[in-house]
Amino acid sequence: MSNEAPAFPPEVEEAIATVRADVARLHGELVRYGLVVWTGGNVSGRVPGADLFVIKPSGVSYDDLTPENMILCDLDGTPIPGTPGSDRSPSSDTAAHAYVYRHMPEVGGVVHTHSTFAVAWAARGEEIPCVITAMADEFGGPIPVGPFAIIGDDSIGRGIVETLTGHRSRAVLMQNHGPFTIGTDAKDAVKAAVMVEDVARAVHYAREAGPLVPIPQEAIDRLFDRYQNVYGQSTDARR
């Protein structure tokens, strides 16, 4: 019977529970940092050791998100029948998340928002130049722009993967749309979503008031390298 929940091995069940809790909680960070309004925006997290990921339901208020109403999907973005939350529709961006998980095995988390300043750059189809050291640390250079693509097929997911594959940046500004970010897990992708809006805003204000001072490429490289390898507590790099 297709509506009976599959029996996952205990370690997978445990991983699912952890990711459900993380993904539900991490949506609160989008609210805290003002990256989303109403029900916009979504966070997903891959279940380690399984071809599964967890994502937010579509059109549900941020106040009402719980581990239990998060939706467990396979890597095609189809909810797993019989699991908690599977009676609701997953986020309308689920296909894009799924595409990323299928094509970027190193990615453990994906986030999408319509945060104001990132959207502003996206509406001009303009990459964000790397003129502040925090951006060099976090993204290793400019934030790139992805193609115009609309919902309904694989084109958003494909645009994300094509833009970010081999790129230092964990964030892409999909043209006329907004930022998608990836990370080693959901928390890392949320951090990238927070940081991309922060730098989008600072560089916006910087540039509208006069010419920017570039950072030498060699300094960008050194900052990026150090931050990826040294920053933070050793067990929790880059968080």
Place this chain on the structure above:
Amino acid sequence: MSNEAPAFPPEVEEAIATVRADVARLHGELVRYGLVVWTGGNVSGRVPGADLFVIKPSGVSYDDLTPENMILCDLDGTPIPGTPGSDRSPSSDTAAHAYVYRHMPEVGGVVHTHSTFAVAWAARGEEIPCVITAMADEFGGPIPVGPFAIIGDDSIGRGIVETLTGHRSRAVLMQNHGPFTIGTDAKDAVKAAVMVEDVARAVHYAREAGPLVPIPQEAIDRLFDRYQNVYGQSTDARR
């Protein structure tokens, strides 16, 4: 005696109670999203199955709004004597809300704010161009400008109705004044008020930094169509 509350059928009484609670609570969303200051802004909701709507009292602090002090009005905007709250004056924008309910039977909610960026476009009498996909989703094109009209007669209500009738947008920027939004119910109109400020802000910042990339009309049409029909949980479309 004109001060005795009319006896409504039980199902209308129940509907009134629901709308009172919704309208009181939904004002909190205007505060949450920073759309209002002091006592500015107002939400109303039509009572399904009756020629009545519920609106906020005039000049009362957002902290003090309760279902009981919301004001029940007929479709001329006159408070129903003897009902809770009818000893206070309704919002000074009540005539405009009433005009909309009389002339747009499909409208179940109306919201007015002076949110910053929507007001900024209104002060230039300039429509907001549709350059972000979230705007295509939600409004199906540009946010139009309505005529300059001042309080005191039907001219604001007429301006709203004339601008929005037959228009995809649920929001109008009344020139030199601010946004009015409509919806299937109060919640839907509040969502439109939140979204119109969100896009007014993002497009403002986008455009001040350089040329915008237009979205092809055909893509706007597809996005609007999909969002109106598919997005969200099936029982609660577009929320």
Place this chain on the structure above:
Amino acid sequence: MSNEAPAFPPEVEEAIATVRADVARLHGELVRYGLVVWTGGNVSGRVPGADLFVIKPSGVSYDDLTPENMILCDLDGTPIPGTPGSDRSPSSDTAAHAYVYRHMPEVGGVVHTHSTFAVAWAARGEEIPCVITAMADEFGGPIPVGPFAIIGDDSIGRGIVETLTGHRSRAVLMQNHGPFTIGTDAKDAVKAAVMVEDVARAVHYAREAGPLVPIPQEAIDRLFDRYQNVYGQSTDARR
């Protein structure tokens, strides 16, 4: 003994207690609307029926303001010895508040902030043009600029009084400094402080994106007249 509290008539004691509570509480509105940082900004209220006013102590955190540490002053701005709070220094802007109370007997409240957008107009010495109806309602026209004046004598108070006497606006932008607002009582002056920042911000954004549409003077006059006389609950006009 100068440190013994004077014996006020009971009705004055009662009025003092009310104003202390109002002034302490109203500082919270400055925080709520983001008009102040750290210990900047101050609210004062005249004690009805006495030559006294109540003001915030200097350099005390907003978290720590209570009715008891508000400072009761005479109309020269001197703390009344022996009254609660009189062991602390009053706000460094006390002389300006006192000057206003001495020279504008109709004023019952004074507020000063360094709110961002009002300060921005003040740093250019530029009045805010009246291009939004909320501004016509509240201020009846443009927000005027007062002279450059620095702390240490009567020049700030004099600049406020000279600018606002006979002016519709309850707000003045002191050049290179920031807004001072007046009102019938402390709450009314706080409302003016909230509204002046709100319109300073909206008109700033409006104008930086293109030409503003003026509002005809006759419409401004009608809006101002209506708002002063009709808006709000009859017992609490203009709140």
Place this chain on the structure above:
Amino acid sequence: MSNEAPAFPPEVEEAIATVRADVARLHGELVRYGLVVWTGGNVSGRVPGADLFVIKPSGVSYDDLTPENMILCDLDGTPIPGTPGSDRSPSSDTAAHAYVYRHMPEVGGVVHTHSTFAVAWAARGEEIPCVITAMADEFGGPIPVGPFAIIGDDSIGRGIVETLTGHRSRAVLMQNHGPFTIGTDAKDAVKAAVMVEDVARAVHYAREAGPLVPIPQEAIDRLFDRYQNVYGQSTDARR
């Protein structure tokens, strides 16, 4: 054994406890005023009467900071083994803080943030002109720009010290990086961090809309002198 905590005299232990509590709590002010996102930003405080200072751990959430996980360091920035928190890495900016404490004995607190508007000026390498009286009060003139310097050696600390030594300003905008502030203690440095963002924002908006009115140097001098000597309660100057 290097992992055994040294035995400090009781008065130093008491001072350490006070500074741990202050530094942990003061990070909350960075959050309150929106100066930081995620784990960015850091506050440190010198331990009076000892060659020690207390700083935040690296990459730990603001929600999780407590007096016990603050890290006690010597003036080379090395955590004191065996003391609470010493099992974690101190802030990645610790070397810069330590350099300041070694070379500016009058400094009791150091703060670093990536606050938006201060970063925007820093990305242009442009000092903030002193056109508002609050800036004259607090900083006595323009906020200077320090050299471009990247993490990994003494160059950030040296840039701060060289720029601020003999300067009235307690804040420096390190080029392409962001603000560092100093103070008599951690609280005073946090206040400077709050104020530098406040003036960076106001002057940004002021200037983008038209020419600024300069403040005469003589007035700046009088304001700075008064504020340093008179403002606030006598036991707690400049807070």
